[in-house]
Amino acid sequence: GENVEQHPSTLSVQEGDSAVIKCTYSDSASNYFPWYKQELGKGPQLIIDIRSNVGEKKDQRIAVTLNKTAKHFSLHITETQPEDSAVYFCAAYYDKVIFGPGTSLSVIP
Amino acid sequence: DTEVTQTPKHLVMGMTNKKSLKCEQHMGHRAMYWYKQKAKKPPELMFVYSYEKLSINESVPSRFSPECPNSSLLNLHLHALQPEDSALYLCASSLQGAGGPYEQYFGPGTRLTVT
Numbered sequence: 575g576e577n578v579e580q581h582p583s584t585l586s587v588q589e590g591d592s593a594v595i596k597c598t599y600s601d602s603a604s605n606y607f608p609w610y611k612q613e614l615g616k617g618p619q620l621i622i623d624i625r626s627n628v629g630e631k632k633d634q635r636i637a638v639t640l641n642k643t644a645k646h647f648s649l650h651i652t653e654t655q656p657e658d659s660a661v662y663f664c665a666a667y668y669d670k671v672i673f674g675p676g677t678s679l680s681v682i683p
Numbered sequence: 684d685t686e687v688t689q690t691p692k693h694l695v696m697g698m699t700n701k702k703s704l705k706c707e708q709h710m711g712h713r714a715m716y717w718y719k720q721k722a723k724k725p726p727e728l729m730f731v732y733s734y735e736k737l738s739i740n741e742s743v744p745s746r747f748s749p750e751c752p753n754s755s756l757l758n759l760h761l762h763a764l765q766p767e768d769s770a771l772y773l774c775a776s777s778l779q780g781a782g783g784p785y786e787q788y789f790g791p792g793t794r795l796t797v798t
Contacts, residue, residue: 605784606784608786616791616792617687617773617791618726618773618789620786623786670731670739671787674725675724676724
């Protein structure tokens, strides 16, 4: 079955700096890669997603890149703000969503 | 309305109790999901309903019994749970059919404690 790895597990950045989270997946049949943000006491919220026929997607300060050959995908957050502090999960989908283990991001004011 | 609601927010139950978790969405989504999330872990899929029929059961113990009475509602019936079942139970929904896969919208979860 699908396996998703995610690095780093924790990340601290200064406000205004960029943050990068990297994921790998094992099943080459996976065709959809969502990223979720989970704040304390809340359910996961989709922040951006990318499909297997696209290499890069941007939405304001957030971008995701996908390398299907290497089975890598990454989340880039620019100009980080304290409200970006949360746990971020990458995921891969073939017949169901498989989540990575998560990255706890802290943005230091 | 892009909201998935879950009740109750918190639940404490003994190992001999029977309780139910409820989930509701009014987005016209025809796929609904139950996930279990332990502290500092990612959500783990439990069940998937597609067009009100159970399509995926991730080998979940029978003490968890899902029900989808209509396209807007999803229940999870709990009976004879163990302390290790204490977790955050998340409901999600999505569109279904051609053109997918589709974004899953999550509810805030029910924090379950089994004593």
